[in-house]
Amino acid sequence: DAGVIQSPRHEVTEMGQEVTLRCKPISGHNSLFWYRQTMMRGLELLIYFNNNVPIDDSGMPEDRFSAKMPNASFSTLKIQPSEPRDSAVYFCASSFPGRGYTFGSGTRLTVV
Amino acid sequence: DAKTTQPPSMDCAEGRAANLPCNHSTISGNEYVYWYRQIHSQGPQYIIHGLKNNETNEMASLIITEDRKSSTLILPHATLRDTAVYYCIVSPTDSSYKLIFGSGTRLLVRP
Numbered sequence: 488d489a490g491v492i493q494s495p496r497h498e499v500t501e502m503g504q505e506v507t508l509r510c511k512p513i514s515g516h517n518s519l520f521w522y523r524q525t526m527m528r529g530l531e532l533l534i535y536f537n538n539n540v541p542i543d544d545s546g547m548p549e550d551r552f553s554a555k556m557p558n559a560s561f562s563t564l565k566i567q568p569s570e571p572r573d574s575a576v577y578f579c580a581s582s583f584p585g586r587g588y589t590f591g592s593g594t595r596l597t598v599v
Numbered sequence: 600d601a602k603t604t605q606p607p608s609m610d611c612a613e614g615r616a617a618n619l620p621c622n623h624s625t626i627s628g629n630e631y632v633y634w635y636r637q638i639h640s641q642g643p644q645y646i647i648h649g650l651k652n653n654e655t656n657e658m659a660s661l662i663i664t665e666d667r668k669s670s671t672l673i674l675p676h677a678t679l680r681d682t683a684v685y686y687c688i689v690s691p692t693d694s695s696y697k698l699i700f701g702s703g704t705r706l707l708v709r710p
Binding site for chain 1: 633635640641642643644645646648686697698699700701702
């Protein structure tokens with residue numbers, strides 16, 4: 488079991504550019520979550536999917552953020568256009584009902 | 600969502616038990632208590648969860664009070680690698696539940 492796989496591990500981009508973060512959940516897990524972590528705000532839930540359907544996106548900060556889950560084995564989080572305040576570590580996690588979450592190693596995003 | 604209260608920081612000596620408390624006085628009858636930890640720069644790691652009975656696994660023990668308003672995570676023999684931020688979270692465990700992380704307890708294990 489390779490766990491939850493996120494790519495890229497690090498991303499440095501210029502303000503105004505589009506950024507796409509990717510996540511491959513654990514096979515068989517039916518829920519997927521995107522979190523953002525900063526020193527100031529801690530771990531924030533952005534959006535989560537159940538059976539590939541977005542259930543709650545109330546944590547998505549602005550329309551610049553969008554997330555998709557086209558199938559059970561892949562999800563993306565896109566920021567367009569990116570801003571310096573989007574700099575953070577973005578985590579993806581997956582789970583099965585009644586089980587704990589498994590988190591990926593995260594993507595460290597720096598917007599300059 | 601139910602809220603939890605944890606001390607911001609604790610420390611213990613290597614080899615001793617680490618007892619991390621958590622208050623969740625507004626917990627609902629269907630909500631479980633989850634514990635996660637985050638070692639520096641890594642993703643959070645699931646430790647244990649329980650509803651009303653005490654639970655134990657290879658990582659830790661979870662003691663939940665009879666009224667369910669508080670719990671304690673016990674690391675029986677802390678090692679330096681247990682230095683991390685520990686999060687106590689309450690949430691229903693169904694197919695659409697979500698975990699809301701608070702600020703946690705920063706545990707420092709001293710040599």
